[in-house]
Amino acid sequence: MIPLALVFLLMLLLKWPGILPFANSDQSTSLALGFILVFAYLLGNNLKRLRLPQITGFIIAGIVCGPFILNFVSESNVNDLQLLDGLALSLIALTAGGEMKIKKLKRQLRTIISIVVFQTSIVLFGFLILGLIGQYFIPFFRGMSLLHLFAFSLLLGTLMTPTSPATTIAVMTETKSAGKFTDLILGGAVVKDFFVIIIFSFTLSFSKSITIPSHNFDFGFLLHILGEVGGSILIGILIGTGIILYIKFIKKDIIIFILSIAFFSYQISHNYGYHPLLICLVAGFFTENFSSQGKLLISAIERSSVPVYVVFFAISGASLDLSALRQTWLLALGCVFLRGLLKFSGTFIGSRLTGEGKEIQRLAWAGFISQAGVALGMAIVIQDNFPDWGSEFMALVLAVIAINQIIGPIFLQRLLIKVKEAGKK
């Protein structure tokens, strides 16, 4: 606790108004990054002693020191740090892909697909009902036409479906988990990401066709999304092949090679509209399952994984829009509760139908709470496509993500401890 307080006091001193005239605020990004790295890590360690996940500490550090509270990490700092954020996400996705082994997945594939299908449909349906009933007692929904309400709820349901693979893998790495639950949850989170991107293309096109008179259901858009997903998989396979060949024939300076690969894949995805997360997930998965080089890949990444996680989750925390939470916190809390309930139902039914044991039926839902990047990206697309209510939608989604991002890792960590999979790796 003393080092944490000392780092905090030092930063407070550097940001003291009396000292600011001598400071160059345009050059504060490195200071912000150094501070948040140490502060978030120390906070994470302190929370670990309280049996909470470290990454919750990283996220809370980002929130507290971010633009909405202390502003030690300003909005412009957060924008400048997107570069490192991109690198971190790619590395985390490579690890997540590399942790998924076909042998283990095969055993649980039926359950994973069943859970993903039931979770998605039940969450979608549940939020549709919320919107339709909510118009009578939730002020937020009042004044919307029925069609708009339908579209709003449908899209909200879509965005409530995904689970963050990055958070999932970070908690699993931290707790050193291995076992049935671990594989099921990681597999479920990854498969759901693919699934949700495709569902989103449907729901977005459908919502536009019913709310914008001149707009018909856009099959072109659907094909475009499918093309993006297919392209991401293909690029991921190509990158995975590159990694295999590199590790097999060159083997030196693996970390430099992986860093360059991570950034290239991230950049390719942004230039051509592919999904960086999917690309790296597939690349990691391909390397792990179609070569003997997977272990080397994962160990090379894991050697520097801690700073990567700290940077990624602290920046995620600093990026969380607390003003949105302030505006819609009550409804957001309701959505978080409903989402949890629907996830429980989906997981329960999905796992029961495939004959899984009672433990999985009752507990596995807790692993699917975290939520981040994919939902955020979709919310931005929705905001652009529906200017009438897109910003309100965005505010609500941001608020829900903020809450889920804090509680999600805690739920997952508790689950892994409860089912005795933590520390088994």
Place this chain on the structure above:
Amino acid sequence: MQALYAFGLIILVAFLGARFITKGTSLSPVNYFSYSGFIYIILGFALGRSGLGVLGPSLLTGLTPLISLGLGWVGFLFGFQLEAKYLKRFPRKYINLSFLQFLFVFLFGGVAFFLMLKPIYTSEPGFLLYGMAVALGLLISLNSPTLLSMASNFIPERGSYFYLSRFLVSVSGFWGIIGLALLSSFWHFPFFESKIILKGGGFLFLSTIFPILIGFLFHFLTKKRVSEEQMLVYLIGLVFFVSGAAFYFNLPPLYLSMVLGITFSNLTKTHEKLYPLLLSTEKPLYIIFLILIGALWKVDFDYRASIFIALLVVLRVLAYMLPLPFFKVVLDFPLRLPTRFGLCFLSSGGIGVAFAVSMKLVYPLPLTDVFLTIALFGILVTEFISPWGVKFSVFRLDSEEQK
């Protein structure tokens, strides 16, 4: 988004460079050039705003944190080797020689540069030329141990001259970086009009006490058993924090991180744990740093700059050679100090580059672009000829001593 592309390219080029450039089997200028990593400045230059333009000014702004980390890293590594226990092994006369050498080189170079700058850059204000002369004087006073560490693989017989030169090149940077701190504190940008001593003193105090505090914190965090990953997070985070604070107050990151390195090195007992970590992290960081510097370099080259590049090389050679017999007498130095021994001090290596970039970043003026051009070209030329210098001085003197 372009920043990501550029960063990916940087790492890939760095990797390809590391893979395909031969490390060399002899102490030739070409081999040393690739061994020291200076080739990456040229690669960075080719990618930068004066070259292909892949790394444009806006991208470089986004990549500033990495330059900051690179500068901090160089300073920290330098400071970390200045452990009192290690330095005490050497006779006091060695330390006196290093200080005297620094003083002479700095004054000789600084005065000569100022005398030449004034008639050539007539349109520039006098106080800026003073600053530039001081900076160029400090620059030539810096030395790098990289060349001698490469030379140690080829040296026929390691004798007194090898150990003396290695000590001097390792320590000389200390004085130069302190000079940089004094310059940056009292010559703060924007320039103070009043109470310069008070304000300058305040900045110097801040830039010294802050890294000392962080050094204690680093020691406090690592004195109990820590894993390698914890050490890595603290190391990267605290170097970032210190160099970031330096940027924030327009102070030289090299000085602050050197003080951090010295403080930590003299407190900790984890040297054995930290060295492998530093070595494994150093290479990729240093390569990226050099490429970014190359990209940052806006070549402001005209006949005036070429005069100063030549002057820098000539002054460097003369300033290290001429006073040696005098130092021998003044210090009653136990070894013979012939003038040619001075030829082993031609390389300023990464620390020289970091110094030049530090100046450019602390003083973002058009004249510092000229300074950077002179400094980088000058460094590249002296780096290129420095292996010959070592052969003519240390190699021969040591073999003569053996005979």
